[in-house]
Amino acid sequence: MSLQVTLMLMAVWTxxxxxxxxxHTLDSSYVAAVYEHHLIQNPxxxxxxxxxxxxxxxxxxxxxxxxxxxxAAQQGADIVxxxxxxLQGFNFSRSSISGYLExxxxxxxxxxxxxTEPSRFNNTxxxxxxxxxxxxxxxxxxxxxxxxxPCPLRTDPASSCPPDGRWQFNxxxxxxxxxxxxxxxxxxxxxxxxxxxxxPRLEVVTFDTPFAGTFGLITCxxxxxxxxxxxxxxxxxxQLIFPTAWMNQxxxxxxxxxxxxxxxxxxxxxxxxxxRHDGLIMTGSGVYTPxxxxxxxxxxxxxEEGRLVVARVPVLEPQWDEKEGGGVKGGATDPQYCHxxxxxxxxxxxxxxxxxxxxxxxxxxNHTKGQVEVCHGSFxxxxxxxxxxxxxxxxxxxxxxxxxTHTVNGRYALQVCAVVRCAGMEAxxxxxxxxxxxxxxxxxxxxxxxxxxxxxxxxxxxxVLEQPDHVEKTGDGRMTMKHANTAGGLVTACLYGRVxxxxxx
Numbered sequence: 001m002s003l004q005v006t007l008m009l010m011a012v013w014t015x016x017x018x019x020x021x022x023x024h025t026l027d028s029s030y031v032a033a034v035y036e037h038h039l040i041q042n043p044x045x046x047x048x049x050x051x052x053x054x055x056x057x058x059x060x061x062x063x064x065x066x067x068x069x070x071x072a073a074q075q076g077a078d079i080v081x082x083x084x085x086x087l088q089g090f091n092f093s094r095s096s097i098s099g100y101l102e103x104x105x106x107x108x109x110x111x112x113x114x115x116t117e118p119s120r121f122n123n124t125x126x127x128x129x130x131x132x133x134x135x136x137x138x139x140x141x142x143x144x145x146x147x148x149x150p151c152p153l154r155t156d157p158a159s160s161c162p163p164d165g166r167w168q169f170n171x172x173x174x175x176x177x178x179x180x181x182x183x184x185x186x187x188x189x190x191x192x193x194x195x196x197x198x199x200p201r202l203e204v205v206t207f208d209t210p211f212a213g214t215f216g217l218i219t220c221x222x223x224x225x226x227x228x229x230x231x232x233x234x235x236x237x238x239q240l241i242f243p244t245a246w247m248n249q250x251x252x253x254x255x256x257x258x259x260x261x262x263x264x265x266x267x268x269x270x271x272x273x274x275x276r277h278d279g280l281i282m283t284g285s286g287v288y289t290p291x292x293x294x295x296x297x298x299x300x301x302x303x304e305e306g307r308l309v310v311a312r313v314p315v316l317e318p319q320w321d322e323k324e325g326g327g328v329k330g331g332a333t334d335p336q337y338c339h340x341x342x343x344x345x346x347x348x349x350x351x352x353x354x355x356x357x358x359x360x361x362x363x364x365x366n367h368t369k370g371q372v373e374v375c376h377g378s379f380x381x382x383x384x385x386x387x388x389x390x391x392x393x394x395x396x397x398x399x400x401x402x403x404x405t406h407t408v409n410g411r412y413a414l415q416v417c418a419v420v421r422c423a424g425m426e427a428x429x430x431x432x433x434x435x436x437x438x439x440x441x442x443x444x445x446x447x448x449x450x451x452x453x454x455x456x457x458x459x460x461x462x463x464v465l466e467q468p469d470h471v472e473k474t475g476d477g478r479m480t481m482k483h484a485n486t487a488g489g490l491v492t493a494c495l496y497g498r499v500x501x502x503x504x505x
Contacts, residue, residue, distance in 0.1 A: 028315045030211040033072035033080040034273040036285035036296055037064065038306040041089040041277075046096050054099035055125055058087045062129050065143070068308050073137035075310045078177075078211045081142040083273040083285070084170070084187075084220050084243040087126065088146055092195040094168065101148035102126055104171055107181045115179035127173065127181070135179035140209060142271075144219065144243040146195070147171035147186065160200035170196045172217050172243055174207050183207035185217035189225050191410070204228045206237055212315045213239070220244040223262060224412055226500035230453065233266055238316055242272040248281045250433045251420045251492045252356050255284025256297045257459045261496060263288035264471065265455035269313060278304050284463075287311040297463040300435070346372050353400075355420070355431030357408035360400035362430050365419070372399055379403035381417035381447045381495075388440040388485070395439045396422040397490070398430040401447070405502070413502035417447045418494040437461045437489030446480040451499040454479045460488030 114131035174183035216232035286295025294311035
């Protein structure tokens with residue numbers, strides 16, 4: 001049975017985020033929809049097609065978008081978000097994607113409604129349909145498409161203009177409820193996308209709405225990097241649109257796991273729409289705020305189909321604390337543990353195992369309860385835990401720490417603490433992919449980070465997210481996450497720290 005759209009609705013609580021800010025809800029709210037799209041793919045993406053053939057292919061996906069926009073509108077949605085690559089698909093070359101390209105005007109320079117002014121620009125059939133979709137259903141529409149922008153060829157070898165005299169961008173477009181094009185964002189951090197160029201200059205793109213104020217745009221791999229994601233946050237943007245084509249990467253970067261973690265850690269609303277593609281392990285979409293989550297994550301064996309997630313979410317406003325620190329508990333009682341400085345921390349033998357292609361230092365959690373510490377270099381993770389049911393377990397768990405630069409399929413600096421269920425009963429299996437677990441936990445996980453950007457997550461069996469009972473960050477960089485009585489067997493509990501300022505070292 002597929003996991004239904006799941007609501008994590010808790011009493012509104014104040015979360016002291018990694019940025020030392022507190023959020024309170026306003027009286028207003030809005031309805032957001034994201035669509036996890038079962039992509040109708042071009043079976044031969046490396047073979048160039050005519051414009052007519054490309055439009056015939058994209059029309060199949062646009063027809064699905066039209067139906068889902070209508071459903072979203074029927075449920076009162078103010079905005080609907082469609083995923084990255086959802087119209088043309090992926091795995092194109094620079095030349096084979098040419099039939100799919102449209103030139104998207106800059107809405108900062110051109111005020112244009114493609115639905116009411118279809119003849120103003122040539123070769124804009126997709127833009128026209130998206131614009132009319134927004135207008136017909138009276139809601140904001142966010143979609144991702146392939147964009148062509150001409151650039152002048154120059155003899156200057158330092159020129160960023162490609163040799164063929166044009167840029168090709170992975171592009172998010174936003175249409176107002178009357179069809180007006182109001183935003184265009186070119187993806188900054190590409191992930192093995194040979195058909196596209198990175199924009200020559202960083203684009204930090206926002207748009208305003210009458211129902212919820214300002215939104216910022218990021219795409220897929222962008223969420224792991226300082227530019228533009230943290231730049232948007234530092235400019236005060238606290239509602240992010242996130243079209244993505246994300247391949248699940250357990251145990252630390254499953255789709256809904258990290259979407260939830262980012263929303264909590266950055267203290268923002270995140271509207272995340274993913275592709276559904278079982279062959280590429282793509283699923284996981286949702287509407288997240290710091291204290292609610294409505295999400296869908298397909299299970300192994302589920303029918304390969306799309307899913308619309310609709311949720312009412314509060315409009316948030318920033319209220320700046322005078323100092324960093326604090327932390328407020330959620331619904332359950334905190335686990336009763338010793339104070340960190342009075343604990344008899346044990347240091348079992350450590351071992352190295354690969355997790356997410358990084359060499360983590362691990363210690364095994366062989367006992368029913370305890371207090372353990374593991375260090376990778378000078379970075380140390382501490383865990384106080386109790387397992388349920390007590391007694392001999394058929395599942396092996398480990399506490400892992402990693403500090404360093406991740407270098408596989410991207411380069412970025414990390415400090416990570418994670419409790420993981422191992423794939424087997426031998427140490428070498430720790431850090432491998434696990435989807436199911438039976439062992440429940442009470443725990444307190446903590447570390448002192450060299451960055452204020454730390455993203456907490458609790459993932460239990462069958463891709464179910466749990467809201468930590470208590471997350472606290474102090475001014476010296478210490479992050480503590482407490483959770484009691486997980487509802488399902490623990491798969492991962494993680495504090496995922498991004499040390500952005502070390503990325504280029």
